[in-house]
Amino acid sequence: MTHSPALADTVEPSVQSRRERGEDTRARLIDAAEAAFAEHGFHGIGVAALARACGLGNAGLLHHFPSKARLYAAVLERVAAEADGLLVAALDAAGSEPGGRLTAMIGVQARWTADRPAAARLVLRELLDNVDRVGRARHLPLKPYVTRMCDEISAGQAAGLVAPGPAVVPLTLLLGAFAYGLAVRPTFAQMRPEDAVLAEDAGFVAAIAAAARTALFSGGCAHDPDPRRNPAG
Numbered sequence: 497m498t499h500s501p502a503l504a505d506t507v508e509p510s511v512q513s514r515r516e517r518g519e520d521t522r523a524r525l526i527d528a529a530e531a532a533f534a535e536h537g538f539h540g541i542g543v544a545a546l547a548r549a550c551g552l553g554n555a556g557l558l559h560h561f562p563s564k565a566r567l568y569a570a571v572l573e574r575v576a577a578e579a580d581g582l583l584v585a586a587l588d589a590a591g592s593e594p595g596g597r598l599t600a601m602i603g604v605q606a607r608w609t610a611d612r613p614a615a616a617r618l619v620l621r622e623l624l625d626n627v628d629r630v631g632r633a634r635h636l637p638l639k640p641y642v643t644r645m646c647d648e649i650s651a652g653q654a655a656g657l658v659a660p661g662p663a664v665v666p667l668t669l670l671l672g673a674f675a676y677g678l679a680v681r682p683t684f685a686q687m688r689p690e691d692a693v694l695a696e697d698a699g700f701v702a703a704i705a706a707a708a709r710t711a712l713f714s715g716g717c718a719h720d721p722d723p724r725r726n727p728a729g
Contacts, residue, residue, distance in 0.1 A: 529570075533621070601645060642664075
């Protein structure tokens with residue numbers, strides 16, 4: 497028995513349409529959940545509140561994501577892939593010189609923080625609030641992103657552009673400065689209305705990035721190259 501090509505043509509678009517609708521719904525749920533998790537954190541919001549934020553009932557949300565943890569993982573995976581993709585593109589465009597790559601790394605992180613404040617807050621919450629979950633985690637979505645930045649800092653240390661020591665230390669200061677800047681800017685703007693830099697997130701984050709380049713990543717040989725990374729002979 498053979499199948500009619502005409503029948504196949506009528507079935508396949510319907511299946512494709514359902515798949516596309518499902519993917520669109522899933523993307524919209526992740527959008528809404530990103531904002532909710534960024535505001536409240538993983539522990540600060542329950543399934544019912546998440547469902548309301550997504551415009552669904554509990555059953556509708558759980559149809560697409562069987563648990564709050566699965567939804568959170570999907571949100572974090574997307575945010576991590578977005579941030580890491582932008583970082584890779586910026587580093588590729590920067591070339592091979594360590595100073596230029598550090599500048600590109602700082603710049604892309606600053607722009608992403610200003611353009612995607614909810615996502616940046618979500619990353620901060622994940623790094624701060626996951627103490628009880630990280631030990632059980634089988635996958636850490638942010639690990640490639642963090643590792644890539646640590647590698648760039650290590651290359652800067654080898655070139656004498658960054659003070660010797662664990663690369664994760666200047667990375668902590670950099671990411672912390674951006675995240676804290678987002679958090680305090682509105683309050684500082686009320687306290688210091690004469691400081692024009694506090695008028696908007698983008699300008700304040702850019703100023704923090706410039707200060708970070710000076711304080712953490714000198715842009716010149718302010719430090720002796722790490723001999724452990726450049727052995728003599």
